[in-house]
Structure formats: structure tokens, C-alpha cells
Amino acid sequence: MARKAQILPPRNDLKRKAVNQTKGIDLTLPPEFVAKLEQVVHRSRDKFVVDITKRLTAIRKACDMVEQNGMSMTRFIAEAHAESLEIKGAGGTIGYQLISEIGHLMDVFLREKSELTRVQMQVFRLAVDAIFVVLAQKITGGGATLEQQVVDSLSVAVRKYR
Amino acid sequence: MAEKIDFSTVNFLVVDKNPLSAELVRDILVMLGTQIIRIARTTDRALQFLRSEEIDVIITEYLTEPENGIEFVDRMRNGIDSPDRQIPIIMLTANSEPAIVAGARDAGVSEFLTKPFNVEGLYRRLVSVIARPRSYVNSEDYFGPDRRRRQAPYEGPDRRSGS
Numbered sequence: 223m224a225r226k227a228q229i230l231p232p233r234n235d236l237k238r239k240a241v242n243q244t245k246g247i248d249l250t251l252p253p254e255f256v257a258k259l260e261q262v263v264h265r266s267r268d269k270f271v272v273d274i275t276k277r278l279t280a281i282r283k284a285c286d287m288v289e290q291n292g293m294s295m296t297r298f299i300a301e302a303h304a305e306s307l308e309i310k311g312a313g314g315t316i317g318y319q320l321i322s323e324i325g326h327l328m329d330v331f332l333r334e335k336s337e338l339t340r341v342q343m344q345v346f347r348l349a350v351d352a353i354f355v356v357l358a359q360k361i362t363g364g365g366a367t368l369e370q371q372v373v374d375s376l377s378v379a380v381r382k383y384r
Numbered sequence: 385m386a387e388k389i390d391f392s393t394v395n396f397l398v399v400d401k402n403p404l405s406a407e408l409v410r411d412i413l414v415m416l417g418t419q420i421i422r423i424a425r426t427t428d429r430a431l432q433f434l435r436s437e438e439i440d441v442i443i444t445e446y447l448t449e450p451e452n453g454i455e456f457v458d459r460m461r462n463g464i465d466s467p468d469r470q471i472p473i474i475m476l477t478a479n480s481e482p483a484i485v486a487g488a489r490d491a492g493v494s495e496f497l498t499k500p501f502n503v504e505g506l507y508r509r510l511v512s513v514i515a516r517p518r519s520y521v522n523s524e525d526y527f528g529p530d531r532r533r534r535q536a537p538y539e540g541p542d543r544r545s546g547s
Binding site: 234269273322 | 404415
């Protein structure tokens with residue numbers, strides 16, 4: 223017979239230690255504190271941009287290597303997928319929403335893949351190139367109409383060739 | 385009077401192999417007032433911290449090594465060598481595949497937040513694990529925070545009363 227689930231009451235030691243009515247930050251974050259925290263994120267933007275650029279360069283190099291049979295496809299996909307996730311995670315956090323959108327497309331494109339055709343490699347390279355452009359032009363936020371059209375087109379390509 | 389969180393009393397462990405991501409989370413926590421923040425690049429190092437220091441909250445990536453984030457959460461909740469089975473764990477990751485989210489929940493993660501994230505989203509998760517701790521469920525196939533978020537009152541007949 224299946225064992226009955228036991229419900230353990232919430233452990234309150236951390237709450238007792240940290241929650242009070244006099245010292246600290248309100249449970250609902252005050253707007254001035256949101257601004258302070260956003261400044262913290264903003265200060266790390268340059269470092270993240272350098273990091274994303276390094277990752278994109280590594281992906282481009284890996285694309286070349288796999289096409290010249292200098293790297294196995296399995297290793298390429300695993301590494302490129304991991305880099306795509308890092309890029310997707312970093313972009314929007316530092317205000318480059320477009321980078322996260324394209325990074326997400328790269329993530330979806332490579333998920334559960336073990337092989338890429340020549341056309342699929344081209345689509346993937348397009349996404350990498352698009353992020354390079356976003357960085358070079360310093361396009362923060364969601365971009366304007368043209369940028370959204372590029373993302374929409376990439377999205378169609380990802381759906382079609384995935 | 386409104387409740388506040390004194391972050392200077394809360395010790396954090398950040399598990400992330402990406403140093404920039406870990407640094408960013410650390411900087412946010414420092415701004416909130418936290419004084420003790422440990423950063424582990426691997427889950428093995430994380431376990432060393434957990435065994436040797438008082439850690440109150442874990443913030444972990446899914447993309448960790450040698451165990452992934454779900455395996456790490458599972459080890460914390462169910463491992464016979466777990467330093468603290470009920471420690472609050474927030475998973476902060478760009479990997480938002482439904483299978484990963486469901487896997488993390490079923491392993492017993494306390495909160496899940498996808499990257500890219502904003503500071504308010506992270507803060508809400510911190511408030512949730514510190515100020516609004518949930519009950520834990522201990523059953524044959526699950527140990528972790530109660531996965532039911534809403535406790536809707538039931539006013540119908542009790543069909544198990546045996547009458």
C-alpha cells in the first residue's frame with residue numbers, strides 16, 4: 223500500500239532571523255531601490271557585451287571547424303547550444319532584449335539536434351551574424367520595426383528549417 | 385508597520401559556472417545588504433560550502449557541472465548525505481524548456497526564474513523563500529516544497545468520510 227504523504231509545516235527559522243518591521247527592505251521593492259538595483263545591472267553591461275562577443279566569435283570559429291571536418295557535429299551542437307543559452311540569458315538582463323530573442327531562436331533551433339544540414343548551418347550562422355549587428359549598432363531594448371522584422375524572419379526560418 | 389527583510393542576516397550560495405552571471409547575482413545581493421555570499425563554479429564546490437558553512441539560500445543555474453541543476457536539487461532534497469533537505473533553492477537559468485521546468489519542480493526546487501531576468505523578478509523569488517516559506521511534502525516519490533501554490537478552500541461534501 224502506498225505511503226501517505228506527510229505534510230511538514232513551513233520551516234520558519236530563516237523568516238524569524240531575517241524578517242522584521244524595522245530594519246531592511248520592504249517586501250514590495252520600493253521604486254527607488256529598483257532603480258539602484260538596475261544601476262548595478264547596468265554597470266556590468268560592458269563586461270557582458272565583451273563576454274557575448276567572445277562567445278559569438280567562438281561559435282563562428284566552431285562553425286568553420288565543423289564545416290571543414292575539424293570538429294564533430296555532436297560536439298559542435300552541444301557547445302553552440304550551451305553558448306546560445308548563455309547569450310540568451312545575458313542579453314535581456316543587461317537591456318539587449320533583441321539578443322535574448324535571437325538567442326532563444328538559436329536555443330530552439332539546436333534543441334535535441336544531433337546533425338545539421340548545410341542549409342541549417344546557414345540559418346544558424348544568420349542568427350549569429352544578427353547578434354553581431356545588434357552589438358555593433360548598440361541596439362538596446364526590442365529595437366525598431368526593422369529589427370523586429372529581422373527577428374520575425376529569423377523566427378520563420380527557424381520554424382521552417384528546424 | 386510593513387514587514388522588511390534584513391538581508392544582512394541571510395547567507396547565500398550562488399552556483400554558476402559562468403563567472404559573470406555569478407558576479408551579477410552577487411552584486412545585486414550586496415546592494416540588498418547581504419554580507420555573506422559564496423560562489424561555487426561546480427556542484428562539488430557547492431557541497432563543500434554547504435558542509436562547512438551556514439548557508440540559508442541557494443541560487444543555482446541548471447547548466448552546472450558535474451551534476452546539472454536538477455540533479456543537484458535532487459541530491460539536496462533526497463541524498464542521504466544532504467547537508468540540509470529543506471534549504472530554499474532558487475533555480476535561475478536560461479534553459480526554459482518545459483521538461484527542465486517540470487523536472488526542477490519535481491526535484492523540489494523552491495522557485496524557478498528564467499534568464500534574462502529583471503531585478504524585481506529575482507527580488508520576488510527572494511521574498512517568497514525568505515518571508516513566505518512553504519510547507520514541505522514528504523511522500524514515497526517526492527520530497528520538497530508543496531507544489532500547490534493556491535490553497536483553495538473546498539466547501540463540498542467530504543467523500544472520504546465513509547458514511
